[in-house]
Amino acid sequence: MESLTLMFLVFAAVALLLVLVSLRWSRNGRGRAIILALFALLLPAAYAAPASLLGQAKPVTLEWLGAKVKEATVLSATFKENDAIYVTLLWGQAPNLYKLPWNRTMAEQLQQAMREAERNGTHPMMKLPFEQSWDDREPRFYALPQPKMPDKPYQDQRGIEFQHPGQRT
Numbered sequence: 810m811e812s813l814t815l816m817f818l819v820f821a822a823v824a825l826l827l828v829l830v831s832l833r834w835s836r837n838g839r840g841r842a843i844i845l846a847l848f849a850l851l852l853p854a855a856y857a858a859p860a861s862l863l864g865q866a867k868p869v870t871l872e873w874l875g876a877k878v879k880e881a882t883v884l885s886a887t888f889k890e891n892d893a894i895y896v897t898l899l900w901g902q903a904p905n906l907y908k909l910p911w912n913r914t915m916a917e918q919l920q921q922a923m924r925e926a927e928r929n930g931t932h933p934m935m936k937l938p939f940e941q942s943w944d945d946r947e948p949r950f951y952a953l954p955q956p957k958m959p960d961k962p963y964q965d966q967r968g969i970e971f972q973h974p975g976q977r978t
Contacts, residue, residue, distance in 0.1 A: 813863070817856050824851060866895050866908035872939045875900060883933040883950065886923065888916050898938055907938070918950045926952035 828848045835841050881900035888894055894909040894916055909915065922933035931953035938949075 813859055816859070820855055821852060824848060824855070866893075866906045868908050869939050870941065872907070876939050878938060879936070881935050881938045883919070883923070883935050886919055888920075890916075894919065896935070898935065900938070915949060918948045922948075922950040922952045929953065929955040931955065 825848070828844060831844050832841055835844065878900045881898040884897040884899055884904050886894065886896045889911070891911055893911055895906065896909060896919070897904050897906050899905075919933065926933040929952055933950055933952050936947075936949050936951070
């Protein structure tokens with residue numbers, strides 16, 4: 810079951826309990842009708858609001874489940890100067906789109922990390938993506954180093970020894 814559906818079911822159950830309590834204590838017939846009408850309008854709105862946000866960027870300040878993530882892979886980035894930095898981060902199983910507040914230094918770090926990662930054939934990484942910190946001395950974006958080349962296979966373990974044709978061995 811998707812987490813959105815589970816959160817909606819919990820919300821609907823709590824709202825239904827509130828409606829039952831308010832109906833129990835309400836003596837006015839018109840008041841009961843208003844309570845039931847508001848509950849009937851609340852359920853579709855509560856389901857549609859988060860569902861409409863599924864394709865939009867989530868502000869990093871609203872990420873509670875991944876607050877302790879140490880690093881994430883940056884799959885893509887889009888810059889809107891003086892507005893926001895949109896990054897697609899991969900941590901866990903599925904990528905998510907996040908909106909970072911505009912910061913020129915952070916944008917330059919990200920661009921540099923993306924260029925370096927492209928040269929190395931790797932992905933850029935982001936340290937502590939959801940931590941709210943004012944410390945900007947250490948860069949948050951970096952490129953993974955180039956992967957190690959595989960060892961060359963040799964017949965014997967000594968390797969190849971060069972012998973000059975004019976010298977005796």
